[in-house]
Amino acid sequence: MSPSEKIPCQVFRLAREASHYVASEIAAFIRQRSDEAKMCVLGLATGSTPVSVYNELVRLHREEGLSFKNVITFNLDEYFPMQPNELQSYVRFMNEHLFDHIDIERGNIHIPDGTLAEEDVPEFCQRYEEQIAEVGGIDIQLLGIGRTGHIGFNEPGSGRNSRTRMITLDRVTRGDAASDFFGEEYVPRRAITMGVGTIAGAAQIYLLAFGEGKAQVVAQSVEGPITPNIPATYLQEHPNTRFVLDEAAAENLARLRCPWVLGDVEWDDATIRKAVIWLATQLDKPILKLTEEDYNEESLQELLATVGSAYEINLRVFRHLQSTITGWPAGKPEHAKQPGDRRQTYDDVFPKRVLIFSPHPDDDVISMGGTLIRLADQGHEVHVAYQTSGNIAVFDDDAIRFAEFAAEFNRHFNIDHERVDSLESHVEQFLKHKTAGQVDSPEVQSIKGMIRRGEARAATRYSGVPSEKLHFLDMPFYETGRVRKKPLSEEDIAITVDLLEKIKPHQIYAAGDLSDPHGTHRTCLSAVFQACNRVKEQDWYHKCVVWLYRGAWQEWSPHQIEMAVPLSPRELMRKRIAIFKHQSQKDKALFPGSDPREFWQRAEDRNRATSEFYDALGLAEYEAIEGFVRWNGDAEGIL
Template sequence: MLNPNERIPCRIYDRASDASVAAANEIAGLIRQHAASGDRCVLGLVSGSSPVNVYNELVRLHRDESLSFANVVTFNLDEFFPMQPFELQSVSRFMHEHLFDHVDLPESQIHLLDGSLPRDEIAAHCQKYEHAIRDHGGLDLQLLGINRAGHIGLNEPGSDRGSRTRMITLDQITRTDAASDFFGAENVPRHALTMGVGTILEARRILLLAFGEGKAGIVKRTVEGFANASTPSTFLQDHPDVTLLLDEAAASNLMRVQSPWLLGDVTWDASTIRRAVIDLSDSTGKAILKLTDADYNEQGLQDLLAAHGSAYDINLRVFRHLQSTITGWPGGKPDHAKQAGDRPGNRDDIFPKRILLFSPHPDDDVISMGGTLIRLVDQGHEVHVAYQTSGNIAVFDEDALRYAEFVEEFCQQFGLAASGLDELADHVDTFLRNKKAGQIDSDQVQNIKGLIRRNEARQGARCCGVRDEHLHFLDLPFYQTGRVKKSPISDADLDITIDLLRRIQPHQIYAAGDLSDPHGTHRTCLSVILQSCLRCQNEPWYESAVVWFYRGAWQEWSTHQIEMAVPLSPQEVERKRQAIFKHQSQKDRALFPGSDAREFWQRAEARNAETARRYDALGLAEYAAIEGFVRWDGQSGVEL
């Protein structure tokens, strides 16, 4: 039954992987249904990160459960222009790598928009594409993704509801979102070919996939807003058979998730009460302890009062919880610092602790929890930092060239032997000066870029007081492709991580719970950590281990989610900034900035300051900044 506040049906899944399997099963069922009737099944397909697991599951169904694609005809949504089919970023290459090359789909039944054609042939090509769809009886099912601007296909804001397949000029948001695939926004084509909104809406069935916190805002506008040309995805509201498949993060801004008490009866557990009271405090501009029964009644929270007593009692309960999250001792306290009423959960019977901080990229440790890292070291804990990937694709070519030239000239000036150095320098110079947009770096260039990031990570950690021998560069194999598209997680990734866990046997593990980075490395790295933890969960040392999730580079935890809030002094904020500054290759302009144009240190400081401001506005102590953490429940999020 459609939620009365939602204009498009939505299904919310615990994990993106669950939503992907559901989509694949529906597509497989449709294929089999048409095959049983002797008909062809016409599918509209989409490229990008969202459908990857859908295609993985379809390939598995073909391999393990005899799903045949012999009766399938496909039409893909879009293609960049200009774009050769063999280029890394082409839709053609994506579809062959993820689906077409792994199933029994005849090549003659695959239809792709051709970005390699001369410009003067594009209009006729697009018209021919439209005719081909009609000649096959129209699309039985169209699979869609969505970007932050609400485009479907590559129909940018302003696209007409009746638009057809055509060339379009891409806006800045789309080009910024695509930057990670093209090794920088400057390499993203300015034009693309796309099915029109009208073409898409003629599909008999539509499934739209949206995963991650970064999609929460546009999902809300698409589902709960009014249809308008400035957000093309809202035109889906007029379709008779469309469903959005969402993970919990993408659905987090929907009213049924964010404020379910406004829609009807709810179960008032501790989390929902906390969210409602914080929301009430924000909307009224009052500190929690100043909220009255009248405030609750006027904001539709009469049921909460009826079930849990007076405003005073509810206020006090929520306030005390929030107060208990604040700690200046994230690793627990030594005996001499303990006081009555200290917050539980950090195993104060163990002090000092062994701490293991996992950093997906070489700078996530200092960007996202640099203040807490400084605090843990200063308070005497044995702190280790594990850098899960090299981060080498995020280094500009000119930086690699500059470092190669420096080493060559240094050796020459001081008469140092450098066998093969001249040859290496010549290779780097020749390769980078002739490198094409989006081309994969040679092994030599990748190694140089990796060393740049490794040296910066070492300097940043030293700034926080971490000892060199406690830095671990894991170089997980899944990342070592030289391109934005990474390999699936393998046993090799898990073995490296499990070996480190067993060697250190940490009492606290910190992992990046920020899943909105542009190319999914955080998501993959987190899954590696959690799967590794589950494999170690029955070992004696793991009994005292606690896993904390941090955020900061791309998102921040909401106040109601935070379970540990570490306040930072102005001096610690400055020291954290200096640690971030050590990452010079990411300073001034990052290769993959994502949707936020600010530098990473600016994002981190603004988010930490905003968290502190929210705590202050709720009536708690006022701090310069706060880093927030959420404790892992031991099960969720393993397969993201």
């Protein structure tokens, strides 16, 4: 445990490894209690974070005989009001992900009741506390953490001794839940939740957090002061709490952010770059102005002793960063090559076949629109593969408007008007009577998918990519009509493999933006990685380079970037216009996530911030920069 950490943290490379660890701990305790002829009491959480834990517990039940006959469960919370069969119900969530697949006694399952009359809630909450006490308390409590630092639905301001109760949800929490309810206006304003004191009564607590989006609140909870503004900090007072993290969620902890401050480190190239950039940022100095005194005073004496003088280290890191900057992301033609060019130009073949994978129909232009335009302008054969339809992210009003247009068009030209009138009537009537969170009908889903396709064509046409180079994959895992998707299947991977074998690209670009709150980017990236590993022995793939882009939800840090593509003011404006072609996502996206800015604003702000960072480090000043990291071929990559 790092001396800066007030709660023990266990960090795994991958989220799946962390989930399997927690599942194995729970399984071992269940078996121990079974051998002792005792009951095991589990406190359970919902949301995307614990799903892999539940999947592993189900596997252990099916394949290794883990029985849940001696298990009693208490769930943390439930929205209020909420019917148990609704899509967003935590009763339904637990049944779908765990209870329907194991041998637990139904009478041993306890979940806060969202169907109660409001006046009955206080009595229910008191009884919930009594039921926990009657079974001897919770043995193992599973937790996630919200961006506000909430555990359960204990929002900022919750007291350390609070018990099960009705609460009003924080604005940020409701915003984060908006995607599950197809709009923030449909998210319940209240919930029933165990209190902080109830949670703290558990004998053992495992808090799981995955992804860069949780890194800041994890660091605040683990290393910061105890404060009611971040309820998770109360866990510092619990004797048996453990945070179980992937590397992305742990990246703001001192042991990963600046490990040299805590003790000895192994000085490889990546760590040296990270340390020097950290030092320059700390002191607000360009890299080439850092002195030996700067290194010594900021706990980097060992780096000087191991690697050499400040001058040598500064130059080494500066030259590396300089070499990442290129205006030719897919290589230079012969006439543009210069003697002694150290930059990574990858120009053994020119022009190249380039395949850009876009999880949603707008990720290509949002995250790497400037580079996409540059690739097309420089004469490369650019293909774009839209991995999902993106149909759930279209407002109902847009679907009605397009159905009306189709009907009017066909009436005007007398084309099968009866059938189109019927479709228009269905769309209008369905959406008029649609309830909060209801899945769209197949007809409505198709119209919304066509809207997204049309916008993608408009954006890439403006960017210089002809429509015949677009590939709409409509991967099956996505097509549920719900925010919650199906697991990645063999069919999804086969679709991706077929496209790779058809195009045989020299370059592949894929979204490494894993903070996407809906998980689509992570699933789409997994499909690309798995497909690449299936074709890696083919001759064409030996010369293929895979680049990962970010931008919609986060950005690569300068010490990570391996290719930096600078954008001029005109190119940045062209990128903006390309993003504007996605009119259904303009002004207000249906699922904006936690960032209130429009996607074009996020993209420009991040691209400008990267260029400003390079400038502050002493490199050339550009209007904006799009950054990329090269995938090393690891079968699991950064997932």
